[in-house]
Amino acid sequence: MFRMTAGLAVVMLGTLVGCSSSDSEDAAASQSNNDQSEVQSQSTSASEGDNPKMPSPTKGTSADSIGFDESAYQKIDVQRFSQNGIKAFYVTLDGKKSECFYSDGAVTCIGKADSSIPDVEVPPFPPQSPGAIMLNTSGAAYTLVEGVPPAQEELDDGQWTSFGTAACAKTDANKLVCQSDNAAFAIEGKDKNIRTSGKVFDSVEELMAQGSEPARGYSQGTDALVQGPMMCGAMEGHRLAEVVKGEMTCAEAMDVLDRYDAIKDTEGGGNTLTAQVGDWTCSSPTAARSEELQAVTVCEDPERGLEVRDPVTG
Structure with missing residues (x-):
């Protein structure tokens, strides 16, 4: 969970506590704050809830593959999105704004999790539906975003940008796609519905523990x-x-x-x-x-x- 405290945008990691029944977008709202921001991690744990028969919807690969062909879109220099010590952009999906923030090797975008995704509990706040999805080289994880300064630059239709460990494209008027080596997600429509493919971890803590630096060593594609x-x-x-x-x-x-x-x-x-x-x-x-x-x-x-x-x- 991103939250502005004492001038810092903090990733607050929560515990998965069961299936979400909330359709509220309050947890996904990005609150205005002009403080300088950087992203830090705090340690917590995750579980699959009280129902032992409930599968973990945050692991494994979804049925639909998600991704985009970079050559089909206009590349935008990532430095255009630099602000307050992080990188940030917004997209307009069917008239509604969604925002993405990059720091600590991961990109986090605001959206609405499916009702099958467990609530995230971040004490002292009550359990609530994840309001964002985080992606780095290792995979993805659901999270919450709160109090991050609003993004100032827009990623427009037909444009993409690379953060190094992940890349994002506004593939059409209603869809944002972000992809990395091991996972991808799409945020679609005015409801900003999140879909994932590839490796999705139970918590941001587990995701960040994998590390996000690309491996060294050269192979196909580097001679172009x-x-x-x-x-x-x-x-x-x-x-x-x-x-x-x-x-x-x-x-x-x-x-x-x-x-x-x-x-x-x-x-x-x-x-x-x-x-x-x-x-x-x-x-x-x-x-x-x-x-x-x-x-x-x-x-x-x-x-x-x-x-x-x-x-x-x-």
């Missing part, structure tokens, strides 16, 4: 030429490499970041650990500059007009 701005590795399980300028392969972009990581502590100079990696000049920006660029490493090859960044994912 890409034109910046483009995020490499987002949907393939590789390390992330953001091609900011120029045209190159994802494999080369990932490789130069790997090579810099291997030498920066021994060969890097100055407070930014600047080092030469072949024809590339790489550095680790200062904290303020890193926040501005949303990158922990910047590599440039001026002769070829190339720039690659290792993006901030948390």
